[in-house]
Amino acid sequence: MYKLYWCRDTGAFAPQAIFEEAGIAYETVPIDTSKGEQHQAAYLAVNPRGQVPALALPDGTVMTESAAMVLHLVDAHPAAGLAPAPGSPARAVFDRWLLYMAVDVYSADLHVYYPERFTDDPAGAEAVKRAGLAAMDRGLTILEDRLGESGGPFLMGESFSALDPYLAMLIQWHPAPAEVCARHPAIGRLCEQVRSRPAIAPVWDQHFG
Ligand SMILES: N[C@@H](CCC(=O)N[C@@H](CS)C(=O)NCC(=O)O)C(=O)O
Structure with missing residues (x-):
């Protein structure tokens, strides 16, 4: 299952909106940026830049960058119709x-x-x-x-x-x-x-x- 490192009012909204629109199963891992959790060692091991969101794919591959997540998810789930076909x-x-x-x-x-x-x-x-x-x-x-x-x-x-x-x-x-x-x-x-x-x-x- 996808694992979204998440905080409210952050770029985590972009991949989460896709999960919900497309009916894709995911879980969230809360990272409270108001408490500085993005700069703690446990999260820096996931995203050394200390930014939210990060996304672990079902096979464990970790992505950062909200736009890259959007590109990956729309291509991995083309039936959701959330982007035109690649190459068009x-x-x-x-x-x-x-x-x-x-x-x-x-x-x-x-x-x-x-x-x-x-x-x-x-x-x-x-x-x-x-x-x-x-x-x-x-x-x-x-x-x-x-x-x-x-x-x-x-x-x-x-x-x-x-x-x-x-x-x-x-x-x-x-x-x-x-x-x-x-x-x-x-x-x-x-x-x-x-x-x-x-x-x-x-x-x-x-x-x-
Ligand atoms: N280029 C990154 C930017 C991520 C980013 O700057 N996230 C903000 C929240 S929207 C953050 O983590 N802020 C906490 C901090 O930088 O300490 C992306 O698109 O995912």
Whole structure:
């Protein structure tokens, strides 16, 4: 069985949303980041970077990186229909937006959450945070434009995919998610669609409720 090293309000939401949507059996191993458990030896043996999530596959292989987990799970469980077929042009589009969100927007958010990690000048932390927020806002504008181009309501157009919970998760980490949704109505509609999906709603409450 899959084993998801888990904490509420973290990137563990992305693989967990896939497990629930696809009806895949998994167990969670709680790692309380508010207590610093991600930096304790037992967890560092799983993920030396001290970040949540981590995912142990049924054969024991351990993965880190939420976007890599998404790619692995959608390919390992194609019947769930959460991504276009590998190698197809639509899949290139899917990969593009998943990587954009993980590399650009998730990273920008980490600058907002942990500004002191990105400067050796204690007086510079506020500036790092502002720059992270500005980068996040630029990224969200690009994603709103993508929803316009796809025709929505989802990042892949009419089809819900594993991209959509990933974007909705990033929005919840913005310091002002309601303002983001008001400023970017297509993103607001997408968040509502994700939040209200029967399989995802309980996971949403666990993480963001
Ligand atoms: N690139 C990683 C980032 C993981 C990450 O930064 N996780 C945050 C929670 S969302 C974390 O573990 N924070 C605790 C810490 O860094 O000390 C991924 O996509 O999985």
